[in-house]
Amino acid sequence: xxxxxxxxxxxxxxxxxxxxxxxxxxxxxxxxxxxxKLIDVVSARTLSNQIILIRNGKIxxxxxxxxxxxxxxVIDLSKSTVLPGLIDCHTHLADAGDGExxxxxxxxxxxxxxxxxxxxxxxxxxxxxxxxDVGVYRAFNDVAMxxxxxxGDIIGPRMxxxxxxxTISEGxxxxxxxxxxxxxxxxxxxxxxxxxxxxxxxxxxxxxxGADHIKILSTGAVLTHGSNPKSIEFTPEELQAAVDEAxxxxxxxxxxxxxxxxxxxxxxxxxxxxxxxxxxxxxxxxLAKQHGTYLDMDIYDDECxxxxxKQNKTPADFLEHDRDLGEAQRLNxxxxxxxxxxxxxxxxxxxxxxxxxxxxxxxxxxYGMTPxxxxxxxxxxxxxxxxRSDQFGSLTPGKFADIIAVNGDPLADIRVLEHVSFVMKxxxxxxxxQ
Numbered sequence: 001x002x003x004x005x006x007x008x009x010x011x012x013x014x015x016x017x018x019x020x021x022x023x024x025x026x027x028x029x030x031x032x033x034x035x036x037k038l039i040d041v042v043s044a045r046t047l048s049n050q051i052i053l054i055r056n057g058k059i060x061x062x063x064x065x066x067x068x069x070x071x072x073x074v075i076d077l078s079k080s081t082v083l084p085g086l087i088d089c090h091t092h093l094a095d096a097g098d099g100e101x102x103x104x105x106x107x108x109x110x111x112x113x114x115x116x117x118x119x120x121x122x123x124x125x126x127x128x129x130x131x132x133d134v135g136v137y138r139a140f141n142d143v144a145m146x147x148x149x150x151x152g153d154i155i156g157p158r159m160x161x162x163x164x165x166x167t168i169s170e171g172x173x174x175x176x177x178x179x180x181x182x183x184x185x186x187x188x189x190x191x192x193x194x195x196x197x198x199x200x201x202x203x204x205x206x207x208x209x210g211a212d213h214i215k216i217l218s219t220g221a222v223l224t225h226g227s228n229p230k231s232i233e234f235t236p237e238e239l240q241a242a243v244d245e246a247x248x249x250x251x252x253x254x255x256x257x258x259x260x261x262x263x264x265x266x267x268x269x270x271x272x273x274x275x276x277x278x279x280x281x282x283x284x285x286x287l288a289k290q291h292g293t294y295l296d297m298d299i300y301d302d303e304c305x306x307x308x309x310k311q312n313k314t315p316a317d318f319l320e321h322d323r324d325l326g327e328a329q330r331l332n333x334x335x336x337x338x339x340x341x342x343x344x345x346x347x348x349x350x351x352x353x354x355x356x357x358x359x360x361x362x363x364x365x366x367y368g369m370t371p372x373x374x375x376x377x378x379x380x381x382x383x384x385x386x387x388r389s390d391q392f393g394s395l396t397p398g399k400f401a402d403i404i405a406v407n408g409d410p411l412a413d414i415r416v417l418e419h420v421s422f423v424m425k426x427x428x429x430x431x432x433x434q
Contacts, residue, residue: 030055031073031427033403035082038062039377039411042394044372046411052082054401057427061397074389075432077405077422083127083375084395085425086417087382087401088357089296090275090346093119093133093159094142097350099181100315101223102177104137104188112138113145120149120156122355125431127420129402130158132346132386134254135215137175139164139190143210155430158402160386163211164191166202166242168233170226172217172256177225177324196241199234203245213386214246214253216271219262222305222322223351225315229258229278229325232265234258239269254296260284262267267293273344273385278329280336288341292384296332296346299367300360302326330367336370344385345378361410371414401427 028096033052040047049069051066052059068074090402094116096104104112123131133142142161143307149156165173169192175184191206193199204215220231234242239255246253247270255266266274273294274280280288280295288295305314337343345364347357364374383393392400405422423431 024100030069030071031074031075033082034078035080036078038395038411039081039083039375040395041084041376042396044376050394055241056425057401059395059397059399059401062395063160065076079426080405080407080421082403082405084393085404086127086358086378087345087386087393088123088128088349088378089132089273089344089385090298090348091121091123091131091133091381092135092348093131093135093156093349093354094145097354101137101175104175109138112141116141117154119354120145120154123349123357124155124157124425125423126355126357127404127417127423128157128357129423129425130386130392131160132213133159133161135162135165135173137188138245139187140209158425160212162213162215163206163209166191166193166199166214166216168192168194171233172219172221172224172227174224176227178403191315196238199241200245203242207249207251209351211251211363213251214242216242216253216255218255218257218266220257223318224324232259232262236265236269237308239266239271243270267291275346276329277332278325280332285336285339285341288336289339292342294342294344294381295336296344296358297329298346298348299330300363301334301351333424334368342381343377344382361414361417365414371411372413375410383416
């Protein structure tokens with residue numbers, strides 16, 4: 001019933017006239033982009049004076065002096081740097097993004113659905129054409145948003161969604177801080193599990209209701225009442241059950257983990273990525289490299305948590321949880337980069353305002369990455385983590401025409417990615433600042 005209500009709400013928005021920033025429709029089936037500079041994230045090279053031919057939403061060919069078909073829509077980006085659409089592997093687009101999770105209880109499912117719609121638009125217009133959304137408090141809000149974007153009811157990035165958190169009772173992904181005699185509705189406690197078999201059952205339900213991947217919380221959290229980021233929550237056996245059950249359905253698992261032992265438990269279980277990886281130790285870094293596990297480290301988040309705290313928008317216990325973690329995470333990020341661990345781009349968007357995801361690039365460069373490595377983390381690496389390298393993540397013939405452009409050279413100044421001037425997703429233009 002809840003999902004039907006959310007879908008009905010989102011459908012109503014389709015009668016709203018499109019803004020100037022929305023897709024310019026109809027557009028020719030064939031387009032040609034004249035790119036002054038083009039960043040090839042696969043070869044880690046910058047190419048000059050390239051023409052990108054696009055047909056029916058996919059890249060057909062790339063090269064110098066390609067003949068442009070008659071009637072093609074020619075897009076002049078000859079004074080810009082062109083890149084693949086960016087990918088954020090840790091977002092919360094379908095949640096309210098409030099500093100106090102309990103405020104969710106003050107809104108109906110309908111209100112939350114309306115409130116989350118701008119998050120998708122802001123993210124797309126910032127140049128992020130794909131996201132891996134890693135959990136919502138109200139189960140399946142993300143599924144409804146993903147499907148609404150795919151239908152064209154609202155604009156936003158391509159979404160891969162978790163459906164709900166897999167968490168222990170009163171754990172890092174639970175709605176905590178309530179009196180013990182209050183019973184939450186099912187959609188606000190959907191993913192609670194307390195044994196390997198309960199974990200398997202929840203994953204089976206999530207798969208049935210449309211999840212694209214599984215999010216499990218291996219340790220305590222910063223932004224959860226009564227939690228401790230340094231605590232261990234799921235056991236190795238429960239984590240292994242999650243990975244095995246997800247694999248049965250062809251899905252991957254990402255694990256929220258701050259504490260070193262919780263990180264290592266999740267890596268040994270075979271998760272695809274560790275989210276946050278805040279207190280990862282040398283053994284954890286070695287294990288991640290050995291297993292090919294991605295680290296998805298949101299090293300810009302601490303700025304937003306502390307800034308919100310100064311404005312009294314972050315609960316005092318969250319600020320206490322966060323104490324000293326930000327700097328520790330950034331130092332461990334540097335260690336992981338130097339060790340050659342696989343790294344993906346993830347911001348925890350929702351903690352920071354949606355649409356400013358690209359601010360993290362400067363921090364990734366400050367703490368050890370080259371600008372090219374930072375860009376690769378949000379393109380080719382991110383696509384590999386999601387398991388869709390054949391569809392997006394690089395400007396390659398046969399892949400979706402997910403293309404952005406900036407004024408300036410992000411390899412010289414990574415912060416130019418904070419000001420994207422052109423956004424195309426699957427051949428449709430959503431932003432083109434002249």
